[in-house]
Amino acid sequence: MKRLACLAVLMLSLSAAAAAQNAGEIARVQSGQSCSGCNLFQADLSYRDLPGVNLSNARLRQASLALATMNRANFSGADLSIADLFGGRFTGASFRNANLENANLVGAYFGSADFSGARLSGAILSGAEMERVRGLTQTQLDGACGDGATQLPRGLRIPVC
Structure with a gap:
């Protein structure tokens, strides 16, 4: 019985680790390939040049x-x-329709990006350049915060962090 319990704990921990991220999919994206629907949890994509990559419906929670x-x-x-x-x-x-809740968008440049339906609750947009973005609404911004350096489309405002 003890062995069975240990085996069950081991199987649960392995399945949790597998659900956490997929190293192969992360490596694929790091090399510049698209990976729609992939599990990229906590992936490090920082400093990379990945033009046109398709990460639609991917899990990038806590990714850099x-x-x-x-x-x-x-x-x-x-x-x-x-x-x-x-x-x-x-x-x-x-x-x-992306989930950007509690994300750090500080100092990022979003020229002509589409934010239609994106969730921004808790996101920090200080210094972000969003003046030419599309689909951004006041309701989306009301749940986020920024500063005087945040550039938004005309008529929109953001609460101060």
Whole structure:
């Protein structure tokens, strides 16, 4: 009985580790390949140049995209909650229906990115350049925070952090 209990605990821990992230999928994206729906939990994509990569519906929770250049990337439906996008460049990227709750978008550049339906509750947008983004609403921004350096489309405002 004791062995069976130990085996059950081992199996549960292995399945939890497998659900945590997928090293092969992370390596694939780090090399510049698309990976729609992949499990990229806590992936380190910082400092990478990944133009046009398709990460739609991917799990990027707690991932680091700090100082990455991901112009025209597709994050539609992706989970970017608690992710670090500090200083990244996301020109023309799609964040349509993405979860960016509690994410760090400090100093990131989002020229002409699409934020339609994105969830921004708890996100920090201090110093982010979002002046030309599409699909951004006041309701989305009301749950986020920023500072005087946050650039938004005309008529929108953000609570101060």
